[in-house]
Amino acid sequence: MISAGWATERGERQKRRQLVQADFDQLARAGFTRTGVPESHGGVWRSIEESTGPVCDMLRVLAHGDSSVALVAAMHPSVLLVFGWLSVTEADGVYQAAWDEQREWAFGTAIEGHFWGTITSESGSGGDVSKTRSTAKLENGQYRMTGTKHFGSGSGMTSFMVTTAVPEGESGPESFFMDMRDVVMDGSGGVKLIAPWDGHGMTATQSHTIAFVDFPVTRRAWPNAGDQIRSVATASVQCMFTAVIVGIVEVAVRTAREQLSGKKDSLTPYEQVEWSQVEVEAWQIQQFYVGMLRAIEDPETRAFQSLLAKTAVAQVSESLLARLSKVIGGSAFSRHAPYGAWAQDVRALGFLRQPWGLAFDQIHDASWS
Numbered sequence: 001m002i003s004a005g006w007a008t009e010r011g012e013r014q015k016r017r018q019l020v021q022a023d024f025d026q027l028a029r030a031g032f033t034r035t036g037v038p039e040s041h042g043g044v045w046r047s048i049e050e051s052t053g054p055v056c057d058m059l060r061v062l063a064h065g066d067s068s069v070a071l072v073a074a075m076h077p078s079v080l081l082v083f084g085w086l087s088v089t090e091a092d093g094v095y096q097a098a099w100d101e102q103r104e105w106a107f108g109t110a111i112e113g114h115f116w117g118t119i120t121s122e123s124g125s126g127g128d129v130s131k132t133r134s135t136a137k138l139e140n141g142q143y144r145m146t147g148t149k150h151f152g153s154g155s156g157m158t159s160f161m162v163t164t165a166v167p168e169g170e171s172g173p174e175s176f177f178m179d180m181r182d183v184v185m186d187g188s189g190g191v192k193l194i195a196p197w198d199g200h201g202m203t204a205t206q207s208h209t210i211a212f213v214d215f216p217v218t219r220r221a222w223p224n225a226g227d228q229i230r231s232v233a234t235a236s237v238q239c240m241f242t243a244v245i246v247g248i249v250e251v252a253v254r255t256a257r258e259q260l261s262g263k264k265d266s267l268t269p270y271e272q273v274e275w276s277q278v279e280v281e282a283w284q285i286q287q288f289y290v291g292m293l294r295a296i297e298d299p300e301t302r303a304f305q306s307l308l309a310k311t312a313v314a315q316v317s318e319s320l321l322a323r324l325s326k327v328i329g330g331s332a333f334s335r336h337a338p339y340g341a342w343a344q345d346v347r348a349l350g351f352l353r354q355p356w357g358l359a360f361d362q363i364h365d366a367s368w369s
Contacts, residue, residue: 006065028113063247117158
């Protein structure tokens with residue numbers, strides 16, 4: 001099993017500050033990229049209701065071995081869902097032929113083993129993609145984007161990335177994708193890496209900040225369909241991000257239990273209480289995870305239910321890792337122990353779409369409607 005092999009290298013992997021191509025090649029050979037392709041096109045995806053759970057469990061298990069790689073891998077089916085190709089088959093009339101052609105092409109890239117990613121977020125937007133300041137100018141039938149983006153998870157590993165920009169002459173943002181194969185990020189080709197990921201929290205996701213200047217991008221074949229596509233795909237994506245954090249919690253608790261088993265009878269009363277709380281919170285996280293996967297079956301409520309569950313897992317996971325580290329003791333934050341890295345890793349969930357501020361805004365608004 002891939003994850004089990006990675007787990008034997010945990011000490012070295014948690015010290016990494018960058019991704020390794022061999023990991024993604026291994027996942028591609030195992031067929032993971034087909035999670036972003038429907039069965040009708042040679043993949044494994046059936047529907048949001050049928051496939052979210054199995055894909056989430058793949059990601060959960062991958063996180064046992066390498067949480068950073070698992071998170072970047074989660075972006076692949078997530079992006080293809082949110083962009084609409086995997087989640088929506090029927091476009092508005094006049095766009096249907098172009099939509100079908102674009103879907104066929106995208107699925108073909110995934111079948112070939114290419115990973116998809118995203119670089120959509122912008123500083124100052126609070127995670128709201130509708131506030132993008134990037135622009136896309138149409139020249140001789142080719143859009144060219146100018147703007148600065150960050151949280152480009154998987155930069156350098158993903159062959160294609162989706163993004164947003166405001167097309168010239170239009171008032172609102174639109175979705176685009178870009179071909180990142182063989183792109184040198186030194187600015188010479190319109191792409192410049194201006195802030196490498198600093199290795200803090202999900203240490204090796206390469207979630208770089210990149211400046212684009214007149215870089216060629218391709219517009220989604222079904223324009224102005226963002227809201228209706230996102231409403232279909234959001235819940236499934238929330239589950240995939242959450243699955244990675246659940247996997248981290250599982251392996252952290254298991255590792256701590258093995259480490260503490262020999263001295264469980266000598267734990268102080270305080271340590272006993274904290275460990276009991278770890279067990280309670282680990283159980284809660286499992287219930288949240290099972291509940292959000294079950295909620296996928298209801299298209300009317302799944303977006304809200306999944307957001308609640310993701311937010312709850314983000315909160316409780318941070319608490320659990322803090323408690324666990326107190327029981328382990330000061331050595332928990334040694335570079336030779338995995339717990340400090342895991343404590344930072346689980347914090348990432350609160351900053352994944354939707355990030356804390358936007359998440360709570362949406363929870364508040366939805367709770368009254």
